Amino acid sequence: MSPLARAAIHGWALRTPLGSEPEVLLARLLAGERAASPCPMYDASSYPCSLAAAIPVPPLASRRRKFLPRMGLYAVEVGVAALAQARLRVPQLATLAPERLGLFFGYGGLRAPWDELMVAMAEQRSDLEASWERGLRHLHPFFMLQQLSNNAHALCAEEVLARGEGVTLSGPNAGAQALASATAALAAGAVDAALCVAYDSLLAPEVLIEQGLRGALTAARTVEELRAPYDPEAAGAVPGEAAAALVLVREDWPMAPLAYVRAADGADAGAGGQQGPAGRTLARLAQLVLTGPVSVVDGAAQAVSAADRAELAALESAEILTADARLTATLGSLGQVGAAAPLVQAIALATALRAGQLPPVAGLAAGRAAGAVRLATGAMATAARAALALSAGARGFGGAVGIEIEGASHG
Amino acid sequence: MSEVVITGVGVVSPFGIGLAPFFAGLRAGGCAVGPIRHFDASALPVQVAGEVPLPFRTCAPCALPLMQLCQTRLGIILDERSQAALYQADHAGALADRKVVFATLAALEAWRDAGCGEAERRAPSYLGLGLELGLLDDLTDLLDAQGGGPLDFDRDRGEPLVRLRAPVDLGASVVRRLLGLQAAAVVNVSACAAGALAIADAAALIRRGHAQVVLCGGADSMVNPLGLGGMARLGAPSPRAAADACRPFDRRRDGLVIGEGAALFVLEAAERAAARGARVYARVLGWGSTQDGYRVTAPRPDGSQAARAMQQALRRAGVSPDGDAVGYINAHGTGTPLNDPAEAHAIAAVFGDRTPELPVSSIKGAVGHLMAAAGALELAACLLAFTDDLLPGTAHHREPDPDCPIRVLGPGPQPARIEVALSNSFGFGGQNACLAIGRPRP
Numbered sequence: 001m002s003p004l005a006r007a008a009i010h011g012w013a014l015r016t017p018l019g020s021e022p023e024v025l026l027a028r029l030l031a032g033e034r035a036a037s038p039c040p041m042y043d044a045s046s047y048p049c050s051l052a053a054a055i056p057v058p059p060l061a062s063r064r065r066k067f068l069p070r071m072g073l074y075a076v077e078v079g080v081a082a083l084a085q086a087r088l089r090v091p092q093l094a095t096l097a098p099e100r101l102g103l104f105f106g107y108g109g110l111r112a113p114w115d116e117l118m119v120a121m122a123e124q125r126s127d128l129e130a131s132w133e134r135g136l137r138h139l140h141p142f143f144m145l146q147q148l149s150n151n152a153h154a155l156c157a158e159e160v161l162a163r164g165e166g167v168t169l170s171g172p173n174a175g176a177q178a179l180a181s182a183t184a185a186l187a188a189g190a191v192d193a194a195l196c197v198a199y200d201s202l203l204a205p206e207v208l209i210e211q212g213l214r215g216a217l218t219a220a221r222t223v224e225e226l227r228a229p230y231d232p233e234a235a236g237a238v239p240g241e242a243a244a245a246l247v248l249v250r251e252d253w254p255m256a257p258l259a260y261v262r263a264a265d266g267a268d269a270g271a272g273g274q275q276g277p278a279g280r281t282l283a284r285l286a287q288l289v290l291t292g293p294v295s296v297v298d299g300a301a302q303a304v305s306a307a308d309r310a311e312l313a314a315l316e317s318a319e320i321l322t323a324d325a326r327l328t329a330t331l332g333s334l335g336q337v338g339a340a341a342p343l344v345q346a347i348a349l350a351t352a353l354r355a356g357q358l359p360p361v362a363g364l365a366a367g368r369a370a371g372a373v374r375l376a377t378g379a380m381a382t383a384a385r386a387a388l389a390l391s392a393g394a395r396g397f398g399g400a401v402g403i404e405i406e407g408a409s410h411g
Numbered sequence: 412m413s414e415v416v417i418t419g420v421g422v423v424s425p426f427g428i429g430l431a432p433f434f435a436g437l438r439a440g441g442c443a444v445g446p447i448r449h450f451d452a453s454a455l456p457v458q459v460a461g462e463v464p465l466p467f468r469t470c471a472p473c474a475l476p477l478m479q480l481c482q483t484r485l486g487i488i489l490d491e492r493s494q495a496a497l498y499q500a501d502h503a504g505a506l507a508d509r510k511v512v513f514a515t516l517a518a519l520e521a522w523r524d525a526g527c528g529e530a531e532r533r534a535p536s537y538l539g540l541g542l543e544l545g546l547l548d549d550l551t552d553l554l555d556a557q558g559g560g561p562l563d564f565d566r567d568r569g570e571p572l573v574r575l576r577a578p579v580d581l582g583a584s585v586v587r588r589l590l591g592l593q594a595a596a597v598v599n600v601s602a603c604a605a606g607a608l609a610i611a612d613a614a615a616l617i618r619r620g621h622a623q624v625v626l627c628g629g630a631d632s633m634v635n636p637l638g639l640g641g642m643a644r645l646g647a648p649s650p651r652a653a654a655d656a657c658r659p660f661d662r663r664r665d666g667l668v669i670g671e672g673a674a675l676f677v678l679e680a681a682e683r684a685a686a687r688g689a690r691v692y693a694r695v696l697g698w699g700s701t702q703d704g705y706r707v708t709a710p711r712p713d714g715s716q717a718a719r720a721m722q723q724a725l726r727r728a729g730v731s732p733d734g735d736a737v738g739y740i741n742a743h744g745t746g747t748p749l750n751d752p753a754e755a756h757a758i759a760a761v762f763g764d765r766t767p768e769l770p771v772s773s774i775k776g777a778v779g780h781l782m783a784a785a786g787a788l789e790l791a792a793c794l795l796a797f798t799d800d801l802l803p804g805t806a807h808h809r810e811p812d813p814d815c816p817i818r819v820l821g822p823g824p825q826p827a828r829i830e831v832a833l834s835n836s837f838g839f840g841g842q843n844a845c846l847a848i849g850r851p852r853p
């Protein structure tokens with residue numbers, strides 16, 4: 001048995017490069033679509049990575065815009081939408097005391113707000129003489145609020161009236177950590193319902209430069225040149241972005257949930273470099289969230305051949321897959337979405353299991369698998385009721401999410 | 412359910428490097444707020460801060476002076492592995508960030524203080540960290556190099572021309588490598604409640620049996636032009652460039668003073684600490700976490716959710732607010748017009764008739780507001796009540812405010828023997844945290 005508590009999902013919402021509805025996302029994943037295109041946000045043609053997968057729709061019009069950068073607006077949107085869905089499905093949630101609703105946020109970290117900063121910085125001198133007069137005085141009065149580390153959390157709490165336990169976590173693993181924190185709080189009875197939100201964007205110029213130079217992001221100039229994750233010649237992922245939210249309650253609530261979830265996070269011992277987690281770290285985390293072998297895995301899809309091979313080898317040796325297991329790669333279609341990955345994968349996987357359909361690893365030609373684990377190279381039917389999602393971040397951090405739908409044979 | 416105890420403390424504060432100068436400053440009723448020295452702030456609207464007296468500039472390679480500082484101020488000589496980790500961090504530019512340097516020093520002191528070694532290296536770390544806003548030096552380099560043009564990079568060196576923004580978990584990453592910690596780090600960025608919530612998470616982990624030892628706390632610095640400039644535009648700091656710029660709960664209060672520093676703790680299951688004969692500073696009895704759900708720019712005026720955080724902490728601690736167990740509250744006490752009355756109302760709501768006799772103080776007048784690290788440093792201040800039977804004073808509090816109907820201690824420390832202390836941290840955006848700690852068992 002997994003040592004971790006299982007929570008029931010009663011509401012979800014997401015914004016991804018391939019859609020803002022779980023069913024739309026699944027349809028596009030099943031069609032083998034990839035969201036990558038030349039970076040639509042700015043001219044990245046001279047950068048070491050120039051492809052990107054952006055959320056195509058702007059945030060909804062909001063009076064919060066003055067307080068929140070773009071990704072924060074998406075985060076509040078999905079939080080509100082997920083809770084609204086859950087309140088429709090579960091009458092008890094509609095009447096739940098605000099003091100019993102917890103809010104757990106995870107995001108990758110703030111990015112440099114270039115538009116704001118350039119106004120303040122353009123006339124600065126290296127010795128910082130008269131820095132106020134030279135530009136800092138031009139900062140918008142709400143600059144600090146826009147940079148506030150928990151601004152999306154605070155506005156979401158206000159919007160959904162959440163007054164229970166709350167936490168904002170950050171870093172490459174923050175989504176998995178927020179999810180693990182939410183399920184632990186539910187299990188301990190600290191809250192009766194938890195809204196968990198994760199968001200991240202890897203589309204900032206500095207990320208394309210730094211991660212592109214390190215080979216973590218693809219150097220392909222066109223989608224046609226792009227190698228899929230788990231291709232033996234894969235040489236970097238596509239940077240993506242996403243926001244996603246889950247509404248969780250304890251599994252003993254009487255109504256049937258959308259799915260059940262367990263989450264774990266961890267890291268390589270003593271790691272501090274830029275690389276993703278070792279395969280054995282991912283396998284160890286997988287064992288924490290599973291109660292038996294699974295036949296569906298959504299891989300970390302780092303699209304770096306050595307890392308992909310190590311992940312597949314670790315999955316094989318950990319004996320957590322059934323003989324007929326198939327591996328898919330949501331993040332191969334969406335791009336790497338940083339801290340948002342575990343929640344996005346949870347929604348995509350659960351929707352796929354509920355539909356009885358497994359998407360392929362987009363762009364992966366048949367027969368080009370990097371290991372012995374069988375990869376889904378085309379959309380296929382599945383009767384699986386349980387699945388595993390893995391995610392990888394820099395500095396050796398990894399996350400694992402176990403998903404089950406009604407009728408799972410274990411758990 | 413394991414009892415949780417504090418067995419190691421590391422502090423970097425405006426009073427100096429280490430727990431000893433911090434306690435000495437509090438014992439003396441001192442004030443470490445003064446003119447900013449590590450860069451020219453004369454043209455900024457904010458010119459005073461609770462600045463850590465670091466004897467070297469962090470923007471230059473600083474692994475060597477940092478190691479010297481460890482040796483001279485903390486008596487710590489790094490082993491070969493830790494030295495290598497420090498040089499690696501320096502090479503990667505990580506030590507250019509003051510809060511990373513603070514976290515490093517505090518972690519080393521806490522780890523040594525607790526007598527941790529190889530057996531404790533599996534400890535998870537929970538850090539409350541502020542976000543990187545110390546961009547100004549780097550940005551001026553960038554603009555000089557490129558004339559304000561689009562971002563570029565150095566293909567020959569294989570890296571960007573400048574470090575544009577440090578990863579938010581940089582400090583945690585450096586500490587993990589330095590101490591050789593095996594477990595993951597969790598970075599809490601819940602604004603001014605981050606440090607306290609990181610400690611609460613760590614305590615929960617131990618109490619629920621998921622860990623035996625956890626390194627936790629907070630580190631932050633916004634004492635840089637962009638941090639100060641941004642806060643000034645927001646109107647949060649006191650407009651007065653004086654050492655008494657922050658006057659918590661005082662009728663004349665007009666804003667906060669920004670501080671910087673770090674406080675890290677080794678939390679441990681009590682039975683484990685007892686088995687190895689570790690010194691215990693205090694027991695972590697309870698914690699509370701709530702959200703205002705009110706406004707991002709202001710606390711709830713009635714303090715009702717802040718009160719609930721205190722009630723949660725007391726409930727977990729098994730302590731009644733009606734009895735005389737709670738002998739002291741270290742308030743969030745920012746010295747801003749809105750925060751202090753809201754907190755005072757919250758305290759009064761929890762403690763009712765006991766409120767007029769219950770000692771409350773805020774150390775922010777003495778050291779400034781350490782933002783993400785505030786709750787951690789203030790928990791360290793509470794330990795003085797058990798180590799010295801002294802309650803820290805409230806620097807610059809001279810004229811009580813009728814809108815803050817609580818018993819605020821004056822500038823000097825007050826002798827008292829207490830059993831339980833509360834430490835409040837109420838973050839911008841309405842995230843509230845409260846920690847309850849108790850005197851060690853005899």
